Amino acid sequence: MIEDTYVSTKDMPWLEFGAGIDFKILRTSQETGAWTVLFRCAKGAAFNPHRHLGGGEYLVLKGRMEVRGGAEKGGITATTGDYGYEPNGVLHDETFFPEPTELYFTNFGAIQFLTPELEPDFVLDFAMLEELGRSAKRQAA
Amino acid sequence: MIEDTYVSTKDMPWLEFGAGIDFKILRTSQETGAWTVLFRCAKGAAFNPHRHLGGGEYLVLKGRMEVRGGAEKGGITATTGDYGYEPNGVLHDETFFPEPTELYFTNFGAIQFLTPELEPDFVLDFAMLEELGRSAKRQAA
Amino acid sequence: MIEDTYVSTKDMPWLEFGAGIDFKILRTSQETGAWTVLFRCAKGAAFNPHRHLGGGEYLVLKGRMEVRGGAEKGGITATTGDYGYEPNGVLHDETFFPEPTELYFTNFGAIQFLTPELEPDFVLDFAMLEELGRSAKRQAA
Amino acid sequence: MIEDTYVSTKDMPWLEFGAGIDFKILRTSQETGAWTVLFRCAKGAAFNPHRHLGGGEYLVLKGRMEVRGGAEKGGITATTGDYGYEPNGVLHDETFFPEPTELYFTNFGAIQFLTPELEPDFVLDFAMLEELGRSAKRQAA
Numbered sequence: 001m002i003e004d005t006y007v008s009t010k011d012m013p014w015l016e017f018g019a020g021i022d023f024k025i026l027r028t029s030q031e032t033g034a035w036t037v038l039f040r041c042a043k044g045a046a047f048n049p050h051r052h053l054g055g056g057e058y059l060v061l062k063g064r065m066e067v068r069g070g071a072e073k074g075g076i077t078a079t080t081g082d083y084g085y086e087p088n089g090v091l092h093d094e095t096f097f098p099e100p101t102e103l104y105f106t107n108f109g110a111i112q113f114l115t116p117e118l119e120p121d122f123v124l125d126f127a128m129l130e131e132l133g134r135s136a137k138r139q140a141a
Numbered sequence: 142m143i144e145d146t147y148v149s150t151k152d153m154p155w156l157e158f159g160a161g162i163d164f165k166i167l168r169t170s171q172e173t174g175a176w177t178v179l180f181r182c183a184k185g186a187a188f189n190p191h192r193h194l195g196g197g198e199y200l201v202l203k204g205r206m207e208v209r210g211g212a213e214k215g216g217i218t219a220t221t222g223d224y225g226y227e228p229n230g231v232l233h234d235e236t237f238f239p240e241p242t243e244l245y246f247t248n249f250g251a252i253q254f255l256t257p258e259l260e261p262d263f264v265l266d267f268a269m270l271e272e273l274g275r276s277a278k279r280q281a282a
Numbered sequence: 283m284i285e286d287t288y289v290s291t292k293d294m295p296w297l298e299f300g301a302g303i304d305f306k307i308l309r310t311s312q313e314t315g316a317w318t319v320l321f322r323c324a325k326g327a328a329f330n331p332h333r334h335l336g337g338g339e340y341l342v343l344k345g346r347m348e349v350r351g352g353a354e355k356g357g358i359t360a361t362t363g364d365y366g367y368e369p370n371g372v373l374h375d376e377t378f379f380p381e382p383t384e385l386y387f388t389n390f391g392a393i394q395f396l397t398p399e400l401e402p403d404f405v406l407d408f409a410m411l412e413e414l415g416r417s418a419k420r421q422a423a
Numbered sequence: 424m425i426e427d428t429y430v431s432t433k434d435m436p437w438l439e440f441g442a443g444i445d446f447k448i449l450r451t452s453q454e455t456g457a458w459t460v461l462f463r464c465a466k467g468a469a470f471n472p473h474r475h476l477g478g479g480e481y482l483v484l485k486g487r488m489e490v491r492g493g494a495e496k497g498g499i500t501a502t503t504g505d506y507g508y509e510p511n512g513v514l515h516d517e518t519f520f521p522e523p524t525e526l527y528f529t530n531f532g533a534i535q536f537l538t539p540e541l542e543p544d545f546v547l548d549f550a551m552l553e554e555l556g557r558s559a560k561r562q563a564a
Contacts (some may be wrong), residue, residue, distance in 0.1 A: 002312055004208065004233075006225030009200075011167065026224045030284055031313045033477055033532060036198055036224070041250030049455045052458055053476055053533045053548055057168065057177055059150075059200070061244050067145065076147050083167045083177070085244050088456045089550050092145075104200050106247050108533055109456060110476045112546055120543060123535055125476055127512050143453055152381055171425055172454045174370045194335055194392045195315055229315045230392060230409050250315060250391055251335045253385055255406055261402060264394055266335055267370050286490065286515075288499050288507030291482075308506045309480065318480055318506070339450065339459055341482070342430075342526050351426065358429050358476030365449045365459070374427075386482050388529050 009038060015028060015136035020045030025133045028126040033109045035126050041097040042066075049093045049118055054109015056086045064100025150179060156277035161186030169267040174250045176267050182206075182238040189235045190259055195250015197227045204242025206234045208233060291320060297418035302327030306416045310408040315391045317408050323347075323379035329401055331375045338368045338392015345383025348375060432461060438559035443468030447457045448556045451549040458549050464488075464520035472516045472541055477532015479509045486524025490515060 006025060007124060016023035020042035027036040041063070058065075059081045068075025076085055086092070088089070088109065111126035122128075148167060155163035161183035168177040173194060182204070199206075201223045208225070209216030219225055227233070229250065249265035263269075289308060296304035302324035309318040314334060323345070340347075342364045349366070350357025360366055368374070370391065392407035404410075430449060437445035443465035450459040456477060464486070481488075490507070492496025501507055509515070511532065524564045533548035545551075 001230070004217065004225065004227045004231055006219050006223055008220075008223050010222045016492065018240045027226055029313065030510060030512050033476065043182040053546065055454065078147050079149075079532070080150050081151045081377065082147055083155065084145065085168055087143040087453065089142070089147055089453050094464070104245065106198060120202060120546070123543070123546070146479065170454065171369065171371050172337065194405065196313065230312050230407070232398060261405070264335065264402070264405070266371070284510040286499065286507065286513050288501050288505055290502075290505050292491055292504045310509055315529045339529060347489070358427065361431075362427050363433045366427065367450055368427045369425040371424070372427055382551050386527065390481060423507075 014040055014139040014141065015133060016139050017132070018134070020137045023048070023132075023136075025129060028130050030126055033108065033126055033127050036106045037106075037129070038102075039103040039105055041101045041103070042096065043100050045097045047092070047095040048121070049091070049114040049116065050124075051091045051112040051114065052086055052088055052109070053112055053123070054107060055088045056105060056107035058084050058086070058106075059104045060084075061102040061104055063097060064099045065101055065103065066096040066098065070096070081090070116124075145168045155181055155280040155282065156274060157280050158273070158277070162188070163280045164277075169271050170266055173243075174267055175248065176270050177245075177247045178216060178270075180242075180244040180246055182242045182244070184238065184241050186238045188233070188236040190232070190255040190257065191265075192232045192253040192255065193227055193229055193250070194247060194253055194264070197246060197248035198227045199225050199227070201225075202243040202245055204238065204244075205240045206242055206244065206253070207237040207239065210234070211237070232247075286383070290377055296322055296421040296423065297415060298421050299414070303329070304421045305414075305418075307411060310412050312356070315408055316384075316389060317411050318388045319411075321383075321387055323383045323385070323387040325342055325380065325382050328378040328380045330403070331373070331398065333373045333394040333396065333407075334368055334370055334391070335372045335394055335405070336389060338387060338389035340366050340368070340388075341349040341386045342366075343377070343384040345379060345385075346381045347383055347385065348378040348380060351375070427460055428435070432508050437463055437564065438556060439562050440555070440559070445562045446555075447558075448517050450554060453549055457530065459527075459529045460552075462524075462526040462528060464524045464526070465519065466523050468520045470515070470518040471544070472514070472537040472539065473547075474514045474535040474537065475511055475532070476535055477530060478511045478537055479528060479530035481507050481509070481529075482527045483507075483524040484527055486520060486526075487522045488524055488526065489519040489521060492516070493519070513542040533550070 012024045020082045022040040024038040071077040113121045153165045158164045165179040165183040212218040254262045294306045299305045304322040306320040346368040395403045440446045445463040447461040494500040536544045
C-alpha cells in the first residue's frame with residue numbers, strides 16, 4: 001500500500017541541473033514515468049530544444065519564462081502565478097528565462113532533448129532524473 | 142493536435158466550492174480524468190471525508206493544511222511551500238485548514254466524497270468539476 | 283524496480299464475479315488505479331448500469347457484447363476479434379451478452395455501478411477487485 | 424465529449440512495420456501517449472533492442488514470444504493465451520518470435536529503440552506510429 005507523503009521543499013537543497021538551472025526532486029514514479037520538480041533558473045538560463053514524450057504542467061512561482069520565443073514571437077510568456085499545460089508530442093525550441101525564475105513542474109513522462117540542430121541528444125526520464133538527484137552537486141540556497 | 146496553453150491565474154475569478162472553500166479550474170481532462178485547480182480555504186474550512194479514486198499532488202502556496210488529524214495525531218500538517226502526494230485508494234477523514242490557505246492541486250482522477258458516517262455521498266470527477274465551474278458563484282478576489 | 287512479469291491465463295481459475303460473469307485478474311495497480319482482467323460471460327449475462335471513472339479498452343476473444351442496447355438501437359454490438367474504447371465519463375446502461383462471451387479488458391480507473399434507477403450503487407476500483415479476487419468462489423474451467 | 428468507439432480488427436488490413444512484423448493500429452492518444460496495436464510477427468522476426476519509456480501490456484493471441492532470451496536464459500517465453508506486463512524503464516535486448524505470432528499490445532508511452540550496440544536509435548511514439556500507419560504498405564491478410 002502506497003501511503004500519503006509530504007516534504008518541506010524549503011528544507012531540501014537545490015541541486016545543479018546544469019547551465020544555470022537548479023532543481024529539487026519532489027516525486028518520481030517508475031510505474032507512470034511521472035516526475036514532479038521545482039526548477040530554479042538563473043537570469044539568462046534556458047532549456048535546450050526538446051520534444052515532450054508526455055504531457056506536463058507548470059505553475060510559475062516567480063519570475064518569467066518564454067516558451068517558443070515568448071509572446072512577442074507567437075509563443076508564451078508566463079510570469080508569476082501563471083499556469084501552463086505542455087502536451088505530449090509538442091516540440092519546444094528553447095525555453096528561456098529572462099529573469100531569475102522558480103517553477104513547479106509536474107510531468108507525465110520523458111523528455112527527448114535535442115541538439116541545437118534538432119537532432120536527438122538524450123532522453124530525460126524518471127531514471128535519469130533519479131540518477132541526477134543522487135549525483136548532482138548541492139547549490140547555495 | 143493539442144497545443145500548449147497557459148492562463149494567468151491572477152486574472153481568474155475565485156468560484157465558490159462550498160463551506161468556506163473557493164476554487165479556480167486550471168485544467169480538466171475527460172480522457173485521463175485529471176484536473177488541476179487552485180483551492181482557497183478560509184480559516185476553519187474543511188474537506189469532508191473522502192476516498193481518492195486517483196492519485197493527487199499538492200503544493201501549499203500559503204497557509205496550513207491538516208490531513209488525517211494533522212501531525213499531532215499521526216497525520217500530516219503541511220505549510221507554505223510543502224509538497225504532498227496523496228495516492229489512489231487512500232481514505233482521508235477530514236482535511237482541515239486552521240488558517241487561510243491556498244493550494245495548487247493536480248489530481249489524476251475522481252474523488253469519492255463520504256458522509257460523516259463514511260457512507261458514499263457523491264463522486265467528484267472532471268465532469269462535475271466542469272459543471273461546478275459553469276454554475277458556481279463568483280467570489281471576491 | 284518493477285520487473286517485467288507474465289502469467290499463463292489458461293492456468294488461472296475462473297472466479298465468480300456474479301450474475302453469470304466470471305473473471306481472472308491479470309493486473310491491478312494502486313498507483314494508477316488500472317486493472318486488467320479476462321471476463322467470461324454466460325449467455326444472457328449483463329453488467330448493470332455503470333459510469334466509467336476512467337477509460338477502458340477491450341478485445342472480444344469470442345462471443346458477442348451489446349453496449350448501449352447494441353447496434354440495432356444505436357449502440358455497439360462487438361463480436362469476436364472486435365476492439366473497443368470506452369472513454370472516461372461515459373454512462374452505460376446495461377452491457378448485455380446474448381452469447382457465451384470472453385473479453386480481455388484493460389481499464390484505467392474505477393467504475394461507478396448504478397442501480398436500475400441509475401442511483402449510485404457502489405464503486406468498483408482496484409482495491410475492491412483485489413478483495414473480490416481473494417474471496418471469490420472458483421468456478422469450473 | 425469523447426464517445427465510445429469500436430472497430431472490427433478482422434476488417435482492417437495488416438500494415439508493414441518492418442523486418443517480418445506487421446501491425447494494425449487500434450488506438451493512439453496524443454494526450455496520454457498511449458497506443459494499442461495488434462502485431463503479427465513472422466517466424467524468426469524480432470524487435471530490436473529497446474527501452475520502454477512507458478509501461479505496456481500484452482496478450483499473446485497465438486504463437487510464441489521470447490523476451491530477454493526466453494525462459495531458458497532467465498527471460499520470458501510467452502505462448503498463446505499468456506499475459507504480460509512490461510514496466511516503464513525496462514531495457515529489452517531482442518524480443519524474438521520463433522513461431523508465427525499474434526499479439527495484442529496496449530502501451531502507455533514511447534519506446535526508445537536502440538542499435539545492436541545499445542546506442543539510441545529512434546523513439547517510437549504515438550506520432551511516429553500514426554505516421555507509419557498512414558505510409559505503411561498494406562500486407563496480405
